[in-house]
Amino acid sequence: MTTISVVLVDDHTVVRSGLKALLGTQADIAVVGEAASGEEALEVAQQHAPDVVLMDLAMGAGMDGIEAIKQLRQRRPKQAVIVFTTYDSDADIVRAVDAGAMGYLLKDAAPAEIFAAVRGAVEGKSVMSAPVASRLFQQLRNPDEILTPREAELLSLLTEGLSNRDLGKRLFISEATVKTHLAHIYAKLGVETRAAAIATAIRREGMR
Amino acid sequence: MTTISVVLVDDHTVVRSGLKALLGTQADIAVVGEAASGEEALEVAQQHAPDVVLMDLAMGAGMDGIEAIKQLRQRRPKQAVIVFTTYDSDADIVRAVDAGAMGYLLKDAAPAEIFAAVRGAVEGKSVMSAPVASRLFQQLRNPDEILTPREAELLSLLTEGLSNRDLGKRLFISEATVKTHLAHIYAKLGVETRAAAIATAIRREGMR
DNA sequence: CGCCGTATCAGCCAAAAGGTGGAGAGACCA
């Protein structure tokens, strides 16, 4: 049985050491490096060429986790990246998977779950915490379901090419409210701009 | 009934032979020559003075189809050129018709359609595949909407939801140039925002 | 009863997009 080399990326020292101790109990898993930021992660991964990178998405300063995943994946496609984070917002999940994450674990995951994720990752299996999986599944299956009625209404008008001001007038709400709704829509669709939201919405069957 | 002489121009031998066999089934059509490039086409057409030239637009190397059409038309205005190609991009259609093509067929056209195009061409009739016709019609109806090749390229990327910066990187041009192109595209499409441009482009058949 | 999801609104700030006007290089055309 080969040993699985792992690099930990988290800006909290305590989390890293805890994780290190936990993984240390497993004979077939070895933590070969640590990093506290996205930039550092790239360096460390370069040095140790680990099989798996366990990474927190939220990093204090500098490059964020998503960007780090993209770059890691670009440099060594065979290396598996597992997201290990506190929050499970829809946007983060979609973007992380999009960026190439092999797994998505929440920090309250059971030890056994973490071990399984690491071992699964090297075999090309994608392991994720139950709540994350269900969300992702729902997203892929019917992303519109997670939009509230009002949001769906707004999205539909958005595909007409209206501006925030016009959207407000059309729906009899303030521009501020429009922006709030839009922010929620972007998060749920996993995009950052209205352009991408429109492209996604129109192509996503139904509204042409 | 006079026999219609045809010259085939396509850089793929298989396409030429298939077409030759197909046209051979018609008593009134005779393939009198073949060419694999634009230059060769000019020579062969010179030799055989065919009634019709069936030509692919995409030729591996050397003179492209559009240029070949222009020259053919210039040398023998009576000779009909029919474009027979795989793609139906707006730019190609417009340029081919501009260059003097009498017809525009897609390679998946039905045999009957091809025969009709050849026979129609000698009578001065212009025959084209349905999707091509509809595009051209739309172009003619609203000439202002003809996008330049570069603009079309940009518009297509625009529908992916990219930002100006990303568009620039992707096309190896500055953000300033991107903005210039976008302004032109908006004007031609009759919209004011990128959102509307995307909505229009995606819905306007073709780029999904 | 508090908690959560939904919908509404505000203000502030940075980034992106859009408008205007100009300009040079290269291709093409008459």
Place this chain on the structure above:
DNA sequence: TGGTCTCTCCACCTTTTGGCTGATACGGCG
């Protein structure tokens, strides 16, 4: 040769957007 088109780039300025934080209100649910 001169005019036109296309593609490229720049500067300056305004508007739009998106990100962040926070707030109020209503209704359902455990």
